[in-house]
Amino acid sequence: MNHDANIYGLTYTQLEDFLIAAGEKKTKAPFIFQSLYRTQISSFMDVADINQRLKTQLAETFSMTLPQLIRQTAAADTVKFLFALPNTDSDKQDHLIEAVLMKQNYGSSLCISTQVGCNMACAFCQSGRFKKVHNLTAAELVSQMIAVQKLTDCTIQNVVLMGIGEPFDNYDNIMQFLEIIMHPHGLAIGKNHITVSTCGIAPKINDYAMHPQHGLLAISLHAPDDTTRSRLMPINRRYPVTELMNTAREYIRITGKKVMLEYIMLHEVNDTPEQAQLLADLIGKDKFHVNLIPYNATENFGFQPSSRARILAFYDVLKKNNITVTMRREFGASVNAACGQLRADYEHSIQQ
Secondary structure, eight states: OOTTOBGGGOOHHHHHHHHHHTTOOGGGHHHHHHIIIIIOOSSGGGOTTSOHHHHHHHHHHOBOOOOEEEEEEEOSSEEEEEEEEOOOSTTOOOEEEEEEEEEETTEEEEEEOOEESOSSOOTTOSGGGSOOOEEOOHHHHHHHHHHHHHHHTOOEEEEEEOSSSOGGGGHHHHHHHHHHHHOTTTTOOOGGGEEEEESOOHHHHHHHHHSTTOOEEEEEOOOSSHHHHHHHOGGGGTSOHHHHHHHHHHHHHHHOOOEEEEEEEBTTTTOSHHHHHHHHHHHTTSSEEEEEEEOOOOTTSSOOBOOHHHHHHHHHHHHHTTOEEEEOOOOOGGGTOSTTHHHHHHHHHHHO
């Protein structure tokens, strides 16, 4: 078996091509996809409605490898998973990634990682402490979802690419992943139930808008001016606020969809009423939705969460300017749900 050929990385079209090359009819593809993603089989021998020869050929050609669960933490509304991926690097150490399952009134959402480590170096972000060592393949992205569903017996309705890594720094694998999970014979997750979050790689936002498999878009903005945002997010020096917002407006024009602006509230850094007014002026009348996020403080940074009073004052300024704004309730602080926290805590514990 070629262990690099993980079945979860195959698009539906690629599976059809495999069947034709194997001397089979491509009409067997629906049975295989449905067995993988609806029945969620653990062996190719359990694929429904195909012959034994094809089952054997699938088993000899592909693996069904899932990430290995290293640690799991849970609260009332949140379950966080620390997974290990097989690492082909010379040091043979496991690659550690995280996924977070959030149970909400409108269905379960899964936040997944897209890279091992991250090169964006956002000042407040735990996962940015670990440099990127690996872009997750489409199979590794899909298998996070399968692993979580098997571990929890939960059906995932919404997918958020907001875990460790910058999705648009792994663009091709991300788009293949979206094609796989959107397919009607598979997980059949609709465009409006998938959100890709970026720190602001403007050219890839354009590519995403034009791609037939695009979902929703969230931008980690976190400041309305270049001085503050460049301090928090080095990517801003390459794609400043005005350029980023103009690119986001182009996404809105092409897709007709709103763009979510993620805004982590940092005490006396980006949370003044004056900054709220700057943000309102930046948005104007365009189709943006601001999501104010309480900061999950960690021991490694000098930032503190904004008080509820400061968040409410910021919120009020935006509302008075007719900006669509919500305050995210704080998911998972008790389970180290901020990106990279569970990995950091685990690595710290094993070094003791």
